[in-house]
Amino acid sequence: MKAGTERVVPIGEAANRQNLLLLTQLRWIAATGQVLTILFVQYVLKIELPLWPMGLVVLLLLGLNVATLWRHRHGHPVSNPELFVQLLLDVALLTVQLYFSGGASNPFVMLFLLQIILSAVLLEAWSAWALVGVTIACFLALMGDTIRLKLPPGSEHFMAPLQLQGSLICFLLTAGLLVFFIEKINSNLRQRDARLADLRRQAAEEEHIVRMGLLASGAAHELGTPLATLSVILNDWRKMPEITRNPEIAQEMEDMQTQLDRCKAIVSGILMSSGEARGEMVVETTVGTFLDELVEEWRAVRSPQRMDYWNGFHPDQPILSDPALKQVVASLFDNALEASPGWIGVTATRKANVLIITIDDKGPGFDAEMLSEFGKPYRSSKNRPGGGLGLYLVVNVVRKLGGTVSAQNRATGGASVVLTLPLSRLSAETPDGG
Known part of the structure; x- marks a missing residue:
């Protein structure tokens, strides 16, 4: 059987891809907040703003998000330098927006802290410190010459309280976004650690x-x-x-x-x-032929009292078969027969590009401990030396083929074991279609 053609995504890269999606979520929130703030200041507070330049910055922010999502969908690797560049662009667009709306006197200048904290969590040390330096330079630049806001006549008496209220809103917004996104990032880290533990196991x-x-x-x-x-x-x-x-x-x-x-x-x-x-025993066949011949051979050797077999795999598909694959399925038949000598049922179906084989029996079923430790070595209800190794090997061989083996107890009594195998890992066709 040929190996799968899909690329295995490294754990660190998978975390970076999730973090890149978090940055896009932050930009959607930033773009929405900027539009609402601009409309409120322009039409409610009657403070004249340069709408066209500020609107262009919002469009650039949205364009960056669309480009990022398009790039993410194509599955290219996400590296630390790319995340660094993404955060640099966010800092640059925020700086431009603040330049058109009062510079360092704008209470939303506190949003620079959000970018710095995100960089400390997402980036390597050198790039996080580099972003800190860039952000400080942008802040100092905003303290110099910027476009001053044109205030309406007589607004001096309410500007101080308004700036204080803006600072409070910015503080609440920054605190809320930090808690939300840091929790999301920690969730990504926990998933990465769980994946590492699974790989070690x-x-x-x-x-x-x-x-x-x-x-x-x-x-x-x-x-x-x-x-x-x-x-x-x-x-x-x-x-x-x-x-x-x-x-x-x-x-x-x-x-x-x-x-x-x-x-x-x-x-x-x-x-x-x-x-x-x-390798010399690998033969070209089809799923239907493989299953029919396997069941016929197994019946001839084991002579079960009753075996109900239904092959519902349609349409049929060419595959490569070797003795190891036959042994995997036959082992599940053996386990079912040992638990239920009077009857076993075998059903083969197709769901999209996946082969599903279900083996039912009328035995005593699995207890809760067996179900929780299904497929682990030396976990067996047979109470004999080496018990459970056969199922352990089956689970690991199927996992190598990209499939799964699961078990559950039937409502009518007995157990049901379900084997799934992706057809792409069994296909007789080469990746280029040859």
């Missing part, structure tokens, strides 16, 4: 699987010789007159030979799946 599980694979391969090599010796001895015994004259013993010898051949086939399968021969 997967790495530990995969290391465990490698060790198990080496042990299984070594055991298969060691078992090859004694199994071959037993096969020769059994073949000689079957030709002895004492055996041929006794039909019951002859039949038992035949059964022993059948089971011995099965053991040899299992050992050969382990060796092929762990070595180069595995």
Whole structure:
């Protein structure tokens, strides 16, 4: 089966992409606030503002947001320098807007603090300090020559209280935005940490699987010789007159030979799946054919009392199949049969580009602890050494293929295990369509 063609996004880059979206949200709020403030000052307070230049700044802010969202949608990597440039543009546009509306005397000059705090959280140390320097330079520039507001006659008596009220509004706005966005950023960090912990757990599980694979391969090599010796001895015994004259013993010898051949086939399968021969066993087939043949072979070997099978996968699709994939699905069949010898049900369906295989049984089902630890090694209700390893291997193989294995108890009794596999990871077609 070919590897997936989708690019795996690094954890740090994923956090940067989320933070970039947070900056776009901040700009929507900033643009809305600027428009409302300009209209209030111009038409309610009757303070004349340069509407066209200030409106152009709002349009530039919106244009920057649209360009950022377009760039985010195309999935390009987001780096620290890009976030630095984004915050620099925000500082520049805020500086221009303040230049047209009173400069450093404008109470909304406090919004510079919002940019500085965001840079301290989002950026690396060098870029955060660089943004601090740029912001200080912009503040000093606003203390110099700026466009003075044209106040209406007789407004001197209410300008001081109005400026105080503006400072209060700016303080409340800055505090609210900081709490909101810092919480969002912390949420992104928590998701990153959870993803890191999950990757560490997967790495530990995969290391465990490698060790198990080496042990299984070594055991298969060691078992090859004694199994071959037993096969020769059994073949000689079957030709002895004492055996041929006794039909019951002859039949038992035949059964022993059948089971011995099965053991040899299992050992050969382990060796092929762990070595180069595995790649030679990959065959082109279709989903429908693969499932039909797998169920037929499994029925022939396991002889269940009753197995209801329905293949509802339509339309059919070509895939690549190897023994490992067959073993994964057959292991789930085995678990269901062991829990429910009288009946199991298998249903195959298609949802978009995903293969869904559901295995139902009428056994005792899973207890709450088993469901919470489903797929973990040595978690089994069978109470025997090594129990749960088969399901553990199944879950990890399916995860490598980009799929999932989940379990739940049925309302009518028994359990239901659902296996999902993305068809893109099983497809016989190459990424370029060849």
